Amino acid sequence: MKRRTRVLLCLGVVAGMTAGLSGTSLAAGPDDTTAPGGRPEVRSTGTVVVARPGSAPIVANVGTSTITVRAGARVPAVTGQLVASDRSRQRLTVVDADGREKRAERIEAGDRLRVTAEDDHSVGSYTFAIDDPDAERRDGVYWNHPRYEGIDRTVNASTPVFPDRRCDITDHRYAHLVRQVTERYAVGNEAGDPAVKSSPLVYASHQVWYYTDAIAAAITDCHRAGGGIVVVPAGGSRNPDGAYYSGAITLLSRINLRIDTGATVKFVRNKTNEYYPVVLTSYEGSDLYSFSPFVYALHQTDIAVTGGGLLDGQEDMWNWRPWKKGYWGEPSVENKDTNAPYGTNGVLNAMNYADVPIQKRIFSDDGHLPATIPVIDGDMVRNVAPPADAVPLKSTFRPSLIQTYASSNVLIEDVKIRNTPFWVVHPVSSKNVLIRNLDIYSDKTKDFEAGGWNNDDGVDPESSSQVVMEGNHVTVSDDGAAIKAGRNVNGRRHRNPSEDIIIRHSVYNNDGGGSAAVSMGSEMSGGVRNVFIHDNEFGGPGLSLALKIKTNSNRGGYVENIYLRDCLLRSGISGMVQFDGNYSETVPFPGADVFNPTIRNIYLDNVDTAPSMTPGRTTFQMSSAASRSPVENVYYRNSDFYTTNTLDAGFRGNKNIKNFVVENVSYIDPATLQRTVYNTTPLNLLDQTEAVTDSGQTVRLTAASIAAPDTITAVPARTFTLRGKVDLTAYPDFMEKGTVRVFVDRSGTPIPAAVAADGSFATGSITLDDDQSWYQDRHYVAVNFYNGIDMNTAVYQLTSSLP
Secondary structure, X not given: OOOOOOOOOOOOOEOOOOOOOOOOOOOOOOOOOEOHHHOEOOOEOOOOEEEOOOOOXXXXXXXXXXXXXXXXXXXXXXXXXXXXXXXXXXXXXXXXXXXXXXOOOEXXXXXXXXXXXXXXXXXXXXXXXXXXXXXXXXXXXXXXXXXXXXXXXXXXXXOOOOEOOEEEOOOHHHHHHOEEEXXXXXXXEOOOOOOOOOOOEEEEEEEEEEOHHHHHHHHHHHHHOOOEEEEEOOOOOOOOOOOEEEOOEEOXXXXXXXXXXOOEEEEOOOOOXXXXXXXXXXXXXXXXXXXXXXXXXXXXXXXXXXXXXEEEOOOEOOOEOHHHHOOOOOOOOOOOOOOOOOOOHHHHHHHHHHOOOXXXXXXXXXXXXXXXXXXXXXXXXXXXXXXXXXXXXXXXXOOOOEEEEOOEEEEEEXXXXXXXXOOOEEEEOOEEEEEEOOEEEOOOOOOOOOOOOOOXXXXXXXXXXXXXXXXXXXXXXXXXXXXXXXXXXXXHHHOOOEEEEEEEOOEEEEOXXXXXXXXXXXXXXXXXXXEEEEOOEEEOOOOOEEEEEEOOOOOOOOEEEEEEEEEEEOOOOOEEEEEEOOOOOOOOOOOOOOOOOOEEEEEEEEEEEOOOOOOOOEEEEEEEOOOOOOEEEEEEEEEEEEOOOOHHHHHOOOOOEEEEEEEXXXXXXXXXXXXXXXXXXXXXXXXXXXXXXXOOOEEEOOOOOOOOOOOOEEOOOOEEEEEEEEOOOOOOOHHHHOEEEEEEOOOOOXXXXXXXXXOEEEEOOEEOOOOOOOOOOOEEEEEEEEEOOEEEEEEEEEEOOOO
């Protein structure tokens, strides 16, 4: 039976919030509360609830916004098994959906737990769900309940809480650190016409009150005192527009940077290291030293950016963005010249390919060598002199707006973000990350060019683990949520996978960029796995797909165990899901494409389109998949897709898929409401595929699998034919409608295969060529066979050496 779970977009206030708590700025110093005996004591703002040890019989799971309890559990038993993660005192109250308090009654689904801090201020709430012991059995392969709940539980327990210690950046202690600076920014080009791309930019300037030093001092004071909240209050700026102008803000451990509702931080448009110093960062999957992200943390623990205020990157057509394509006399980051005299994609990718030590990849505002660079040294960050033989270059690498690098226990919540130069929220090599209730808007499609031309991905976890993204509203012109894991050599040698990620209860829109709501790759060389996407809405006139997976043979790595369910696609220019195993390489290097693009274990369950879905689309767009490494294990069930097209349309150009399962999927004509229901029946080869040499020797081949990926069969010849048999148990019409194709190594041209009435097939002559730039220790022979949408591929890895 099809579930009718619908998208829940409003979760309310949940654990981890600190906005609005009582407290004053600290006039006497960052730690003004003293307990008996002279020991400092500052109350916690902790709101995170966790289960007490031994609570499993009653409390099944405590996630970041939901508590799952056993059926029949009553209020006292449940609240008695919950405690603040930092053991601070708080009051727990259960209310029903109408807000009426429950004291001894049973917990029902939809009830809420209200959390009140020790000073009687309400600071958060959770929603109750009832544990379903049969859910795992019913869902089968379509969901991994233990892993999902483990992610949710771990991130919740690791959500940072902070002492109720306030450092207000407008306090008189910091007044002398607020100074006037000249903000220099571009206002157009000399031609007065942006279409004249060779015309130089025209600049203007004005004086602004600059708050970076005050913010830094407040962060340092709060950090040294044991942690707390650095407050950017509404109405406290000296600037006429009420905004706080700043350069890069660097977070330290145990700091919550809170931008209050009504407050705006504008990041100055001066593209110099005076405002954005050279730090360890990442650009499109390659590590480097370049401009600091606007809000940045390096190797810190328990950090947050919260509040209802606005972070404004002030990027526009004339500022930061010209570096994307090199318009109006500016240098272009997209220059593929590996010997360019400034920092470009070509230069950085050459460093990546050669595995140049990261501390030598230095890019500054004018190509100077900074006196020091930050490095991670064990548990510390130290500023050291760069290597003496480092050759710095001018940077064109635009910074992310928020980036946490090698950090843990991260909360980014409630802020509004506008006008970002590059990726918006970018956790790199971080763990235990909660990104919640963000309002991100970045429309780059309304300038002089019709298409989007800024990389403004919304949220980009890169080589990060234990990440929950919930309640976010994201409108961008690039991918809404893009999961990365490093590019090429950098990713394979220096990065961990991006894994254990939840994306839920969110809206992802695209106004005109033609990108996906959620993507994996193309920078995924460290691997992407265990991603759960549910209860989201996807739409907007520029949205191409709900899910896009992109890789190529330069990348290595894998994308696997991706779960998409209970979502609604309102519009899609291309369709719902795209598999692209041959995504274009930015800067290709000869002989570097020696890896198999791996995409496997993709599950779609109850993923519908709206009746307003873009007409004529189909679910899957198989842009490319190598026969030697087919997309593997795609499951699709219990979904309605409004279209005039057919399910198999997306596979007409490429059918290199292994184990494609469809269960109860309806295609509905939006005009007539005529319904076509699709189901597939497994189509398999019998285990008797053989290589037959010219001398008549036969060798039984064993197919490679996820369980045995290195299965290699030795064939005592380089030339042979292949024969085997399709299991026709469920396909008596295969002779009339079915097809068998055999591919060798990287060739896209199939070897001719003759099929007999009983399903047996035999190929023409196959010759293995060892003289290939990509050849390592094996060849590939793929048997691709299909009957309509019933498709499968068997891959045999073999060598021509004698056994």
